[in-house]
Amino acid sequence: MIQMLSVSKRYDDGYYGLRDITFKIGPGKFVFLTGESGAGKSTVLRLIYRAERPTNGTILVDGVDTAAAHGRALTSLRRRIGMVFQDYMLLFDRTAFENVALPLAVRGVGKRIISQEVDKYLDQVGLAGKQRVALARALIAKPDIILADEPTGNLDLSNGEKIVEVLHDANRLGATVFMATHDLYLVQSTRLPFVRLRGGRKVEEGNF
């Protein structure tokens, strides 16, 4: 479960990325985070996986206060989250196999199992190119929560739908999916719950 309670994020220059955001995502849900560019979608996701700390408020991931997580607790938190980025954040000096294997390698999983899992997930994702590698990397460690930051942003409609389908499959297997997108058509077509932001504030929450 992801809970944001009166969360605000103010940067050093005084700019507010988020103001007083409160919402709750139950376990096993698929929720969209929508809004225009600059609305604060990426900030919300970064706060959840603790790339940043909120200025005010509390973020709870399965009861763990992310802002207070340090050392092993933070590692443990991040190991329960799979991240998909708009620019994919792939390491281009490594092969696709090595990129996908990374989450398992840092967990000390054996070479043989890694090899099997990487092949399995690359086949399962069924996309092409960078998005295939990025999605397989996010899913391979079977995370409880998947955070996707505009994963369809650089793709055509067909490939975007495929990505949503892959995330749906992961959701059906029990993962909570929280996907940021500015594509309202996509949100409407799936009829899934959403949280809409504007100018760093929550303006709407519900279903189409």
Next chain:
Amino acid sequence: MFTLKQTLRDLVRHPIRTLLVSILIAVLMVASAGIYAMSIDVRHTIAEIERTHSINAYLLRGLDQTSIQTLLEQMQKDEAVARAEYVSPADGLKKLEIQYPQFASVFRDLTRNPIPPLIRVYPVSVQGIAALAAELRSLAGVQTVEYDEGSVQGMANANVFVHSLLLYVLVLAGFLFVAGFCLMAFSIINGKRKETAVLSVVGASNLQVLLSTPAHLVAVWALASVLFAVVLPSVIRYSTTRLKASFSWVTPEPAGVVYAGAASVVLLASLACLLLACVIATLLAYRIDEEQRREETLLE
């Protein structure tokens, strides 16, 4: 284990870069070791030259053999004296005959030996030669004391100059060492900016993230050390050969001693630099993590 595997893969993934950086570090190490070996050779040569300097303590004519023996023993006991030897007037004349054979008949025809009895004193250090000469002059039975003041002063000046020069070169080498390692740390950490961010996201522990660059540095240093150990004997052999060619009368330090000294000094110094670079790399990794977040915020 993960960090070790990643580091080895990194090195293999960029073989030319790895080799070039290792060679650069090895060259710095070999150059420093060469300077060290040279300093040992120079000090050795200077010490050999200094050993040839002596003070001639001319004794009063007619001094009996017992008094001469007492004076000799007194001088030999002095801590500032390396050794002292008695040269009788007859031995002195013989040496002159050998030294100047063209005047041998002149020396033989002399009715009276003009050379006074002499004790030749070799000081422990050339620096203390003036004080020792004054001390010898004050002894009863010593008529006069002589030594080559100009040569001794020149030698002392040359000694100070050479040591200062070596010190400057060593400081420069040390600076290059530190700068080289820190630049390497900076370059590696910059190349790993994205990797640092990705590792954090995929759930790597703080240790795995922060150790990534220091591990790379240690691996490159280890590779450079192997190259250094392989090349160093040739450098020392060359230095010894040059020394023998220039000063045939000098007996160089055994190559094994120089090798052990140079290798241990350079390895210890490079380890200290490596440690410093690792600390810098770890601090930079923290900073880059922060910068990455700021950049993401700006992009948004």
